[in-house]
Amino acid sequence: MKFNKICVIGLGYIGLPTASTFAAHGIPVVGVDVNQHVLNTLRRGEIHIQEPGLHDAVEAALRSGNLVVSEKPVEADAFIIAVPTPFYEDRIGESEGKQFKLADMRAVTSAAEAVIPVLRKGNLVVLESTSPPLTTVDLMIPILEKSGLRAGRDFHLAYSPERVLPGQIMRELVENARVIGGVTPESANAGRELYSIFVKGQIITSDATTAEMVKLMENTYRDVNIAIANEFSRLADRFGVDVWEAISIANLHPRVKILNPGPGVGGHCISVDPWFFVETAPDLANLIYTSRSVNDSQPHYALELVRNAIGSLQGRRIAALGLAFKPDVDDLRESPAADVVHLLQEEGAIVKAFEPFRPEGLPGIRCVPTLEEAVSDADCVVLLVNHQQFVALDPKTFAQRTPARIIVDMRNSWKPSEWQAAGFTLHRLGVGK
Numbered sequence: 001m002k003f004n005k006i007c008v009i010g011l012g013y014i015g016l017p018t019a020s021t022f023a024a025h026g027i028p029v030v031g032v033d034v035n036q037h038v039l040n041t042l043r044r045g046e047i048h049i050q051e052p053g054l055h056d057a058v059e060a061a062l063r064s065g066n067l068v069v070s071e072k073p074v075e076a077d078a079f080i081i082a083v084p085t086p087f088y089e090d091r092i093g094e095s096e097g098k099q100f101k102l103a104d105m106r107a108v109t110s111a112a113e114a115v116i117p118v119l120r121k122g123n124l125v126v127l128e129s130t131s132p133p134l135t136t137v138d139l140m141i142p143i144l145e146k147s148g149l150r151a152g153r154d155f156h157l158a159y160s161p162e163r164v165l166p167g168q169i170m171r172e173l174v175e176n177a178r179v180i181g182g183v184t185p186e187s188a189n190a191g192r193e194l195y196s197i198f199v200k201g202q203i204i205t206s207d208a209t210t211a212e213m214v215k216l217m218e219n220t221y222r223d224v225n226i227a228i229a230n231e232f233s234r235l236a237d238r239f240g241v242d243v244w245e246a247i248s249i250a251n252l253h254p255r256v257k258i259l260n261p262g263p264g265v266g267g268h269c270i271s272v273d274p275w276f277f278v279e280t281a282p283d284l285a286n287l288i289y290t291s292r293s294v295n296d297s298q299p300h301y302a303l304e305l306v307r308n309a310i311g312s313l314q315g316r317r318i319a320a321l322g323l324a325f326k327p328d329v330d331d332l333r334e335s336p337a338a339d340v341v342h343l344l345q346e347e348g349a350i351v352k353a354f355e356p357f358r359p360e361g362l363p364g365i366r367c368v369p370t371l372e373e374a375v376s377d378a379d380c381v382v383l384l385v386n387h388q389q390f391v392a393l394d395p396k397t398f399a400q401r402t403p404a405r406i407i408v409d410m411r412n413s414w415k416p417s418e419w420q421a422a423g424f425t426l427h428r429l430g431v432g433k
């Protein structure tokens, strides 16, 4: 298939890197977004999101004329849809005794509808948004066939999920393996030809529903494995065991790889994608549902740990170190650290949070701009995120910066002997010893 023009719909963390990478390979790209602020920013040669290497790539693409932006899709050889697939904020599903979040597919629906007037025979449409199983077949095909053209016969249709890591997107987009699931083998092959323009990683073709499942399985696998680690932390507390020691010994087994427990699971992928299985097959997704419940309740477990360490929380001054959903990033979406802070506040604690990667923090949480300010009058310090700068703290120096002598470490980041020698009582998640 020849690609003289590509239309990328949705210019966020996925669509914009994809559009600029195609443009860098000499393909004329029309980038489409419904957000006028995004379009205006790009028209000025600037970008609205932070991602290493993206600004230069977009600037070069715009300057070369290979990337232009538009409010609406235009005629093209291929259409790539990379719009958000969040949850409904105000709706909860219920079935089979389970309550679950519901995927909001309105952006995918309207992006597909916007393609109808410009869809031509021989075109390729690819959905990249993370989606519930069967979205391509049950949602995309009926919409696109309103054009009068038949999917798989008159135009190609495929699903290809994105697996890039924020912070590494420009490199991983090119180097990662990619699965392309077509509604027909010809559609998958057309997808392979499209992405071969820049992808250096292995390209595997399959059917659309398999490709949808692959993406959801990857993140669900992680979620379930973190859930068992979190459950192990509770069991270790019960049985007077150090879970970190037990995990490190168990992992010496050549076929065992237990992940680390923590105060919960966050981010916009691992804590989100498993719900797509629960929503679409509540009668089957029992383990997945239970794992989600374990991980979503872990912030409550973390709260109890703090309560056990200092007694009543009412009026106690707590320094919360970190709000991000994982170490060394500024991403606070679905963060369990933020959940723990909210729970502490609900119990009457006076919390000062310090998040070095996002000092302004989140609404409803009192964030302070420095570590000093967070700890200088604290009764207790709670380590929620193992940012490198927290892990590297020297306990002797730290003892001079805070009156707190009680520490709760949710990440097993600090060596108990060193902190105890500096005068602290250190409580760790999953250490009932």
Ligand SMILES: NC(=O)c1ccc[n+]([C@@H]2O[C@H](COP(=O)([O-])OP(=O)(O)OC[C@H]3O[C@@H](n4cnc5c(N)ncnc54)[C@H](O)[C@@H]3O)[C@@H](O)[C@H]2O)c1
Residues within 6 Å of the ligand: 009, 010, 011, 012, 013, 014, 015, 032, 033, 034, 035, 038, 082, 083, 084, 085, 107, 108, 110, 111, 128, 129, 130, 131, 162, 163, 164, 165, 166
């Ligand atoms: N960001 C990641 O690291 C990542 C990784 C893997 C998969 N994904 C998935 O990729 C998809 C896109 O994620 P993202 O992070 O790029 O989202 P994003 O919010 O950064 O960007 C999406 C863009 O789409 C635009 N948009 C919304 N509706 C539109 C419409 N109808 N027509 C045109 N534009 C529209 C928005 O204005 C926004 O600019 C999601 O399904 C997400 O789950 C994201």
